[in-house]
Amino acid sequence: MDKMELSTGISTFPMPAAVISVGIGDEANLITLAYVGKVCSSPPVVAVSIQPRRHSYQLIEKHREFVINYPTINQLREMDYCGTRSGRDLNKWEELNLTKEKGSVVQVPLIKEFPWNMECKVIQRTELGTHVCYFGEVVAVHSDSKFIRNNNIDPDKIDTFAYVSGNYIGLKKGAIGRHGFSLN
Numbered sequence: 001m002d003k004m005e006l007s008t009g010i011s012t013f014p015m016p017a018a019v020i021s022v023g024i025g026d027e028a029n030l031i032t033l034a035y036v037g038k039v040c041s042s043p044p045v046v047a048v049s050i051q052p053r054r055h056s057y058q059l060i061e062k063h064r065e066f067v068i069n070y071p072t073i074n075q076l077r078e079m080d081y082c083g084t085r086s087g088r089d090l091n092k093w094e095e096l097n098l099t100k101e102k103g104s105v106v107q108v109p110l111i112k113e114f115p116w117n118m119e120c121k122v123i124q125r126t127e128l129g130t131h132v133c134y135f136g137e138v139v140a141v142h143s144d145s146k147f148i149r150n151n152n153i154d155p156d157k158i159d160t161f162a163y164v165s166g167n168y169i170g171l172k173k174g175a176i177g178r179h180g181f182s183l184n
């Protein structure tokens with residue numbers, strides 16, 4: 001193996017590319033984020049990082065709530081669109097024909113057409129440098145039932161993608177091993 005050193009600025013991989021809703025009512029906006037991940041199981045907490053120059057930054061600061069909406073592979077264009085245009089200039093919901101759906105707990109709307117949605121309330125905020133990191137407690141989760149088996153995401157049905165080095169990579173359907181399989 002011929003290993004070489006890379007910049008410490010390289011991203012972890014694979015990353016998700018999720019569309020986050022922020023803001024409420026007519027102000028509600030959508031932003032694509034790759035800096036999204038679960039960081040605690042009890043309480044369930046996720047972290048998302050947003051640059052202060054984003055329009056969405058003002059909205060998460062104002063309402064301290066957000067919703068993570070995960071796209072299917074057929075919603076790749078919507079995801080890329082939300083990450084390349086600003087809500088300062090246009091209404092992404094209208095441009096993409098996306099529907100605001102009422103959440104169970106938070107005021108920020110879910111994207112109805114995206115099959116997985118996680119409602120989160122900000123419990124902590126940390127200024128790290130280029131990005132401000134928000135820790136959000138997950139207060140409700142929704143999924144299209146067709147992707148669920150035994151109350152969890154079914155790896156044989158999930159149809160999504162990851163983000164690696166600026167590219168969107170399709171994830172082949174189907175588990176290739178189960179957590180703990182090496183114990184046997």
Ligand SMILES: Cc1cc2nc3c(=O)[nH]c(=O)nc-3n(C[C@H](O)[C@H](O)[C@H](O)COP(=O)(O)O)c2cc1C
Nearest residue numbers: 032033034035050051054055056083084085086087
């Ligand atoms: C795949 C992808 C991942 C992104 N990840 C982040 C991120 O983690 N944090 C961030 O601040 N911006 C990220 N961006 C950039 C914002 O989505 C982009 O600047 C967006 O247009 C901001 O929208 P807004 O001005 O309406 O808030 C990402 C964009 C793409 C396409």
